Amino acid sequence: MATSNVVCAFVLSSLFHFLLVPVLSHDVDVLQKCGFKAIYQLGDSIADTGNLITENPLSRYAWFPYGMNLSKPTGRCSNGLLMIDYIARSAKLPYLDAFLNPARIFSGGCSGVNFAVAGSTALPAEVLSSKNILNIVTKESLSAQLEWMFTYFNTCSKDCAKEIKSSLFMVGEIGGNDYNYAFLFNKSNEEMKALVPEVVKAIKDAVEKVIGYGARRVVVPGNFPIGCFPIYLSQFQPNDAAAYDEFHCLKGLNSFASYHNELLKQTVEGLKTNYPDVIIVYGDYYKAFMSIYQNAQSLGFDTKTMQKACCGTGGDHNFSLRRMCGALGVPVCPNPDQHISWDGIHLTQKAYQHMAEWLINDIFPKLQCSA
Ligand SMILES: *[C@@H]1O[C@H](CO)[C@@H](O)[C@H](O)[C@H]1NC(C)=O
Ligand SMILES: *[C@@H]1O[C@H](CO)[C@@H](O)[C@H](O)[C@H]1NC(C)=O
Numbered sequence: 581m582a583t584s585n586v587v588c589a590f591v592l593s594s595l596f597h598f599l600l601v602p603v604l605s606h607d608v609d610v611l612q613k614c615g616f617k618a619i620y621q622l623g624d625s626i627a628d629t630g631n632l633i634t635e636n637p638l639s640r641y642a643w644f645p646y647g648m649n650l651s652k653p654t655g656r657c658s659n660g661l662l663m664i665d666y667i668a669r670s671a672k673l674p675y676l677d678a679f680l681n682p683a684r685i686f687s688g689g690c691s692g693v694n695f696a697v698a699g700s701t702a703l704p705a706e707v708l709s710s711k712n713i714l715n716i717v718t719k720e721s722l723s724a725q726l727e728w729m730f731t732y733f734n735t736c737s738k739d740c741a742k743e744i745k746s747s748l749f750m751v752g753e754i755g756g757n758d759y760n761y762a763f764l765f766n767k768s769n770e771e772m773k774a775l776v777p778e779v780v781k782a783i784k785d786a787v788e789k790v791i792g793y794g795a796r797r798v799v800v801p802g803n804f805p806i807g808c809f810p811i812y813l814s815q816f817q818p819n820d821a822a823a824y825d826e827f828h829c830l831k832g833l834n835s836f837a838s839y840h841n842e843l844l845k846q847t848v849e850g851l852k853t854n855y856p857d858v859i860i861v862y863g864d865y866y867k868a869f870m871s872i873y874q875n876a877q878s879l880g881f882d883t884k885t886m887q888k889a890c891c892g893t894g895g896d897h898n899f900s901l902r903r904m905c906g907a908l909g910v911p912v913c914p915n916p917d918q919h920i921s922w923d924g925i926h927l928t929q930k931a932y933q934h935m936a937e938w939l940i941n942d943i944f945p946k947l948q949c950s951a
């Protein structure tokens with residue numbers, strides 16, 4: 581009796597331990613086992629490594645403090661590296677060069693290309709503007725990125741084309757901006773909800789396009805819990821405690837993101853049935869983010885400033901739409917590694933690193949690399 585109680589307590593406590601401690605991969609190079617020849621990325625500012633700033637050199641992402649932890653600003657919307665950099669590193673591949681970067685065209689490497697453009701939407705600009713939603717950052721949407729990809733595969737060396745089958749395709753995160761702009765243009769709840777199936781359909785079409793180009797392993801990331809982001813926390817400040825969850829994130833916005841994610845997951849399931857020869861994996865950015873939120877302290881984040889941007893002009897969330905990070909004189913916190921949010925919209929390198937570790941762990945078995 582006594583022993584069984586002890587055993588029981590031990591099992592319970594280790595189970596408890598297992599549940600609380602983030603499942604961090606100690607084998608961060610695990611994607612190397614997949615033997616990917618290249619990685620191709622579609623998406624927005626979560627993954628852009630230089631497309632927007634080539635198109636618009638005056639973008640604030642082209643200047644310090646963006647990239648302050650790198651040798652120079654690269655167009656990455658963070659103080660340093662992004663999730664895609666850690667994914668490439670895990671696959672033992674070089675960091676992805678931006679499609680528009682003249683240096684890439686010159687070097688003509690074959691280990692992957694990044695088509696993501698900060699500010700990009702899943703739906704074409706015309707479709708959004710018909711709903712009175714304007715993309716204020718870039719004219720390049722997912723369809724433009726898919727055209728670039730098509731051009732790239734048709735003009736790259738024979739080897740590149742041959743290696744598409746052994747490459748990893750990241751279709752997203754994309755769609756987050758469709759919602760960001762819609763919120764900015766004060767769309768009603770009904771209009772917001774109606775947008776979701778359209779955005780998910782655009783992502784589905786993109787997955788089918790890359791499969792058409794020859795992709796055999798595709799990751800389709802979902803949206804973040806945007807109700808935890810300073811940009812939204814500062815914009816919507818309901819006077820009702822019931823509007824916040826236990827992490828002081830906005831419940832309504834998180835359930836909106838979950839609604840998108842649920843539809844996207846269902847779509848991924850449908851695609852798996854329709855394309856049995858292709859491995860399609862949902863990338864759970866929502867859970868990856870929540871896992872760092874839940875384990876913030878043990879990961880070295882300052883729990884008192886979790887909902888404050890590191891780079892910003894003060895206020896409850898250190899964020900103001902009127903003067904954002906990158907504007908002249910906007911200060912940077914002295915300890916970016918202790919912050920989850922970099923500029924109120926994007927995360928710090930440290931947060932992206934932890935998210936990428938969670939994600940790599942989660943997707944690796946699903947990619948069935950030995951199959
Ligand atoms: C980024 O730079 C800051 C300030 O110099 C430093 O404290 C921090 O450790 C750096 N973080 C990383 C991930 O390199
Ligand atoms: C949206 O609403 C806010 C607050 O009412 C207002 O300040 C802002 O100008 C509106 N934006 C647009 C694009 O109509």
Ligand SMILES: *[C@@H]1O[C@H](CO)[C@@H](O)[C@H](O)[C@H]1NC(C)=O
Pocket residue numbers: 885888889890891892893894895898911912913914
């Ligand atoms: C917020 O903004 C102030 C300047 O207003 C800055 O000094 C500070 O480091 C920022 N970060 C945090 C976490 O408050």
